[in-house]
Amino acid sequence: MLTRLATGSDRDRFASLVVSMTAGGVMAGILTRTGIRVETLGMTRGLLDPRGIVRLVRILRKWRPHVLQTWLYHADLLGLCVRLLGHAPRLLWNIRCTESVGSAALRRILSSCSALLDGVVVNSIAGQQFHQQQLGYHPKRWEYIPNGFDTRELRPDEDARHRLRGELGIAEAATVIGMAARHHPMKDHTNFLAAAARLAERRADVVFVLAGSGVTSDNRAIAAAIGGHGLTRHMRLLGERTDIGTVYPAFDIATLSSAFGEGCPNALGEAMACGVPCVATDSGDSAQLLGDTGLVVPRRDPAALAAAWERFADMPPEERRRYGRMARERIVRVYDIDVIIRRYEALYEGVAAANARRCSSPSSLSDTLTATENGKFPRSQQCDF
Numbered sequence: 001m002l003t004r005l006a007t008g009s010d011r012d013r014f015a016s017l018v019v020s021m022t023a024g025g026v027m028a029g030i031l032t033r034t035g036i037r038v039e040t041l042g043m044t045r046g047l048l049d050p051r052g053i054v055r056l057v058r059i060l061r062k063w064r065p066h067v068l069q070t071w072l073y074h075a076d077l078l079g080l081c082v083r084l085l086g087h088a089p090r091l092l093w094n095i096r097c098t099e100s101v102g103s104a105a106l107r108r109i110l111s112s113c114s115a116l117l118d119g120v121v122v123n124s125i126a127g128q129q130f131h132q133q134q135l136g137y138h139p140k141r142w143e144y145i146p147n148g149f150d151t152r153e154l155r156p157d158e159d160a161r162h163r164l165r166g167e168l169g170i171a172e173a174a175t176v177i178g179m180a181a182r183h184h185p186m187k188d189h190t191n192f193l194a195a196a197a198r199l200a201e202r203r204a205d206v207v208f209v210l211a212g213s214g215v216t217s218d219n220r221a222i223a224a225a226i227g228g229h230g231l232t233r234h235m236r237l238l239g240e241r242t243d244i245g246t247v248y249p250a251f252d253i254a255t256l257s258s259a260f261g262e263g264c265p266n267a268l269g270e271a272m273a274c275g276v277p278c279v280a281t282d283s284g285d286s287a288q289l290l291g292d293t294g295l296v297v298p299r300r301d302p303a304a305l306a307a308a309w310e311r312f313a314d315m316p317p318e319e320r321r322r323y324g325r326m327a328r329e330r331i332v333r334v335y336d337i338d339v340i341i342r343r344y345e346a347l348y349e350g351v352a353a354a355n356a357r358r359c360s361s362p363s364s365l366s367d368t369l370t371a372t373e374n375g376k377f378p379r380s381q382q383c384d385f
Contacts, residue, residue: 001096001123001147001266002071002384003027007034008150008341014348015381017063021045021052021075026242048074053081060087065383066352069094069121073106080113090351091117093139096263098130098284111136118351123147124263124285143347146285147264148340151332154273156324157249164250168236174207175313178251180244180267181258183214183222188259190225191281194302195257197229199309206313211238211247248274252320253312258283259299265289269335272327277320279308289335293327348382 006016007030018031020040028038039059043052060068060082068088070079076093083091093114100107111131114120119141122128128144131137162172170176177196181187189210196208208231210222216239217223226235241247248254254271255278256262262284269289271278278294280286287296295311297304312320 003030004148004150004337005341005344006031006036006384008337009345009382011035014345017059017065017381017383019056019059019383021078046074048077053078053085056082057085057087060383063381063383065381066090067092067348067382069348069382069384071384072096073100073103073110076110077106080110080116083117092119092121092143092347092351093117094121094123095127095131096123097261098124098126098263099134099260107135111138114139118354119143119347121145121347122263125288126284127263145340145343145347146289146335147266147269148337149266149269149273149331149335150337151273151328154245154248154270156275156328157246160246161249164247168207168209168250170207170236170250171205174205175203175252176207176209176250177253177255177309177313178209178211178247178271179255179257180211180241180247180270181215181256182212182240183219186258186261187212188257188281188300189215189222191259191300191302191305192255192257193225193229193231195305195309196231196234198302198306199313200229200231200234202310203313206234207236208234209236209238209247209251211241211244213240215239244270245274248276251276253309254278255305255309256280256283256286257305258286262286268294269331273331275321275324275328277312277323277327279305279312281305290327291330293323293330 006018009016017037020028021043022045024038024040031038041052041055043049056078067090068079069092070076071094079088079091082088114137117139120137120139121143123146125144128142165172179192183189199206215222216237226232248271254276256265256267258281260283264285268278268280268286278290280290280296281299282296283299290296295308297308
């Protein structure tokens with residue numbers, strides 16, 4: 001979502017710099033190819049290295065952003081540090097999850113300091129409720145902005161459907177149930193595979209496709225579970241894919257089996273944009289995202305998950321496609337990336353303008369108000385990490 005936001009923002013009004021606490025990774029390449037500047041702090045994952053703070057301070061001194069927005073807990077803490085050092089006059093945090101396995105001590109620090117920044121963005125109502133009610137976050141402002149999806153890139157594609165099925169040796173008549181999720185306890189592949197075993201006992205035509213980092217045949221845990229459930233001939237493992245928009249159209253049903261921690265799940269929104277009906281466990285805002293276009297089941301309940309899959313699988317193909325069309329229409333109407341980016345842009349302008357009214361001299365304040373009244377805003381710089 002950060003990558004979509006940075007690359008999709010109006011370049012005439014916003015200049016973005018993305019800072020990675022560790023190495024750049026796959027997304028850094030996507031950002032730089034589209035002209036977005038990327039800096040890295042070279043920190044070890046999970047450790048708040050003081051040298052990273054020094055590097056970030058140097059970047060901020062040079063860049064002097066109007067708004068610094070941090071994404072996820074460790075970045076939030078780093079942003080708080082530079083705010084206290086006087087190098088982030090406008091600071092927003094961005095919470096992307098509900099309950100988390102992250103450090104309880106870290107979350108206590110963030111909660112106790114949450115009133116010191118300008119606001120907290122959440123991509124899910126469940127995430128706001130959890131952090132407010134369970135963790136005690138008390139920022140000056142909450143801003144709910146769900147994930148957005150590029151409905152021009154993510155769309156139904158019959159050619160992609162036939163091509164991938166052919167590559168994977170899947171018959172056109174087969175019912176394909178797929179999930180795009182990294183191998184992590186949060187995503188609960190154990191639940192997925194247990195449900196798959198139940199459904200495979202009743203339907204010989206079903207094929208399961210798993211994509212995501214770590215979801216490969218050389219992952220011993222995954223391979224052992226597939227073999228133990230007798231699912232080898234029913235499974236296809238794709239690993240991490242950067243062309244996920246060509247993968248979803250091959251699914252008849254998309255799913256997410258998460259046990260905890262979801263905010264606004266990208267995997268569901270992406271599949272819906274491709275016209276695929278979805279089944280999800282009740283984690284985060286999955287139910288709100290699906291609306292009446294899919295099915296939601298309890299977490300860690302493979303019998304319920306298998307039954308929901310079977311309900312879609314038993315539908316006539318045209319009825320299933322109708323649910324897929326409804327799903328895409330919902331994403332286009334409510335979650336299209338252009339709509340979501342405009343909401344972020346309005347937030348950034350509002351935060352920057354509020355700070356200008358508090359801090360600017362009369363002359364510079366007049367300039368800002370005049371620009372706003374004319375429907376424009378001085379080109380803002382934003383720093384995301």
